[in-house]
Amino acid sequence: MTLILFHSPKGGVGTTFLAAHCAMELAARGHETLAIDFTYQSTLKLFFGLLPEQQLVRAGDASRDEIIVSGVELFDGEDLGRSASFRALLAEPGAQPFPTDKVIVADIASHDRELRQLLMPHAALHVVPIVPRPAALAALVHVDPRTPLVDLSNTAVVLNMLDDTRTLSRHSQVFLNQAFGSLMAGAVRRDECIGEAVANFEPLAKLFPQAPALADIAQMVSMLEERCGLNVQAAQALS
Amino acid sequence: MAVRNDVESLLSRLGRQDLRYREFADQLGDMELWPIFEALLQDPRIVGRAQTLLDQRRETQLEQMRLERAARARAELEAQAAAELPVPAAAPTPPPRTPATPVTGPLQSMDAQVRTFLGQIGSKGPRA
Numbered sequence: 001m002t003l004i005l006f007h008s009p010k011g012g013v014g015t016t017f018l019a020a021h022c023a024m025e026l027a028a029r030g031h032e033t034l035a036i037d038f039t040y041q042s043t044l045k046l047f048f049g050l051l052p053e054q055q056l057v058r059a060g061d062a063s064r065d066e067i068i069v070s071g072v073e074l075f076d077g078e079d080l081g082r083s084a085s086f087r088a089l090l091a092e093p094g095a096q097p098f099p100t101d102k103v104i105v106a107d108i109a110s111h112d113r114e115l116r117q118l119l120m121p122h123a124a125l126h127v128v129p130i131v132p133r134p135a136a137l138a139a140l141v142h143v144d145p146r147t148p149l150v151d152l153s154n155t156a157v158v159l160n161m162l163d164d165t166r167t168l169s170r171h172s173q174v175f176l177n178q179a180f181g182s183l184m185a186g187a188v189r190r191d192e193c194i195g196e197a198v199a200n201f202e203p204l205a206k207l208f209p210q211a212p213a214l215a216d217i218a219q220m221v222s223m224l225e226e227r228c229g230l231n232v233q234a235a236q237a238l239s
Numbered sequence: 240m241a242v243r244n245d246v247e248s249l250l251s252r253l254g255r256q257d258l259r260y261r262e263f264a265d266q267l268g269d270m271e272l273w274p275i276f277e278a279l280l281q282d283p284r285i286v287g288r289a290q291t292l293l294d295q296r297r298e299t300q301l302e303q304m305r306l307e308r309a310a311r312a313r314a315e316l317e318a319q320a321a322a323e324l325p326v327p328a329a330a331p332t333p334p335p336r337t338p339a340t341p342v343t344g345p346l347q348s349m350d351a352q353v354r355t356f357l358g359q360i361g362s363k364g365p366r367a
Contacts, residue, residue, distance in 0.1 A: 034360060060352030062359060075359070085350045100360045134275045141284040148287035174270045179280060196243070 001098040002228050003123045004105050009142035011110040013131045014160040017194060018217070019107040020047035022127070024205070025221040027071030031230060032102040036077035039109040045074060049203040070203060077106070081115050090118040097122060103230065117145070124228040125154050127185065131161045132172035149180065156185035156227055158220055163190040185227065186220035188213050 006019035016039065023035040024047075036059060037044035045056055048069040056076035057064045060083075067074045080086050089097050098104055106123075108116050120126060128143055130136040140157075143149050159176055163169045169190075177184055191213035197204040204211055225231050279285050288294075 057359075059359065060356035062355045080352060080356055083352055086353050086356075089353060097357075098360060099357055102360065104360070137275055137279060140279060141282050148283060149285045151287055168273065171270045171273060175273075175276045179276075
């Protein structure tokens, strides 16, 4: 099991977008991938080209057929994430709450820090999306309540909505790479195509396959694969 | 590839097939140290707290003092409890036992939900 958490201490930084596209890219690379939307907004599905009214399979509800889009099995995890018994299971020492050899991408709302804390011991990596704006940069102090950012080992920061025509945006990228180089897992350029694809209820890769953000996501996923040891696992599975 | 209409007409006016994004990369030397960056670099929640040997010594001493105080308080409580211990009496009669009622309600359904979820995500082998 490889659990990759997407959670940012700042909302509105594209966490769900990055989680969705990370899951799609991992699936395209041959990893068996499932994505769980733990947020109440339930917008992860939109990046897969689904309609807002489309209900995902609720995690823990076996009465519906599985939904697989772009190679990713999708779950609505809002109820499960709030369930007392699930949280108790996560908190249990030595528990293995994800008995699977698949890659699990979890999208967690920024306010749900408690769930993030409970899932962290089971995660291979915590991806922290931020944007090059002061409020998001300032929120970096809240990535982990107990450990300073530079001491976090299984954490990867991704700079989203990078706009290199803007001075602060460029300088933020240089600053983050210099100050927290080992934590950085890439940057994804600001791309109007993303919103336009969602507004058309189409996956970005289908409507705008040349979108710059997709190329950036591919690079980011290579970094994440390396950090999670997924390359090694894939090589072992082949041999 | 679907290209937006406005982009397509711009490209055709320019006589080009695709659009190359211009890179505006800055060198480190060109970067100004914005106060927000400086604040982050000085925040202990980002960079931790640099400890001197004296700091470490202070922390060790404080921890040792705290442990000693806790041990002393525990010993005092134990001594007090031993002094107040009543003479052992005959064991009380246990209350009559009633059969346990099965657990119902949300907790039970949550447990089933978690169990089902664990089954849902279980490996099913390679997908067709």
